Amino acid sequence: MRYVNPITIVLSIIIIIVLIGGIVAFLKIRSRKTEEGFTAILFTAGMSLIMSASSGVLDKVLVGIGIIANYQNNSMLEGDFNFWYFGLGVFLIIVSIWMYLYSKKKLYILNINGYMPKKIEEFFKDLKMANFQFKEREIDFIKIYKKMFSVNFDDESYNCIKEEIEQKVEAFKNETKEIKRGYTGIAPIPFIIYAGTFLERTKIDSYYEFDKIETQNYYKLTEKNKTNYPVLKLNTNINSINTSNNDVVLAISLTQQITEADLCQFAPLDIINMGLDSPMDNAIRSKAQLNKYNIFIFSEIEELSKKLPNLETIHLIYSGQSCLPLEMGKRSVDSTRLPKIISYQYERQQAVKYPWGIVINGQEKGNLIKAQEVI
Secondary structure, three states: OOOOOHHHHHHHHHHHHHHHHHHHHHHHHHOOOHHHHHHHHHHHHHHHHHHHHOOHHHHHHHHHHHHHOOOOOHHHHOOOOOHHHHHHHHHHHHHHHHHHHHHHHOEEEEEEEOOOOOOHHHOOOOOOOOHHHEEEEEEEOHHHHHHHHHHHOOHHHHHHHHHHHHHHHHHHHHHOOOOEEEEEEEOOHHHHHHHHHHHOOOOOOEEEEEEOOOOOEEEEOEOOOOOOOOOOEEOOOHHHOOOOOOEEEEEEEOOOOOOOOOOHHHOOOEEEEEEOOOOOOOOOOEHHHHHHHHHHHHHHHHHHHHHOOOOOEEEEEEEOOOHHHHHHHHHOOOOOOOOEEEEEEOOOOOOOOOOEEEEOOOOOOOOEEEHHHOO
């Protein structure tokens, strides 16, 4: 009968552990989960050291394998216990487990920049965050927007921005399936809402807004369920709207009051006004407030659809922070209950104040709409 050296078997087991650990680490690092990749490497190294330490339990295993394999020198299989190997192996495994648990608590922040470069990492101390507690995933289309699209509103530069948003938002969503997510953004509202449509059923754990008026700093929307925030109201009597309308304008004023003069391009459409009694910068301060505003807006849109049976399109005008448009985008994907929604961008220096928009739901989702195409 052919003898099999038990040491060879144990070495084979160690090699298999190393190979499996190496493959797992490679796949994690390749999918941009670097921390989990290093965790797999440390865990594999720890297991290998423990298996190599050779002591009581391992010796008995070796002797047992030797007996089964009819190995003639079983006594030679017993070796001295290597405390250094064993201790270092246990330490590496503990560190790998700690790193794995820590990586699950880390925050990945989606940052959409369309106007100017603003990064959370430049303000992390003021937010009372350690630099290693979060990672920033930036969608930056500042140059192409300012130098090309905002000048000509051309399809080519628009499609470049649109594809950048689609690809990077999908990548962010896939990368953070098991990790906490954050969001911040300073960009044209239609692009923010469009980005939100790719985050359906995706939870955002933390929201950060930039206070450009008072502090010139970021602040985090509070988790506290405060009730002393301004109420978002519907300021137009829906019953007075012509029920035969196919199109209406929905104007939401949170930071600045949207005026009739700004909306003159949409004549003769009916305008439905919604907003705060006293619009103000950085009006949204809590997650509860954000969620309540979002629920209110879509409950009114659904009610509007019931009141106006012929309603096909809502021309959405919004003045406010970017956290709410992102959440609105997440809700807008339900095309069975909502009419077509077009989100427009305010351009102060243009003769037509809302020269372009994006269809954010339905079969035409993602289409660029220009002012002359509206009415």
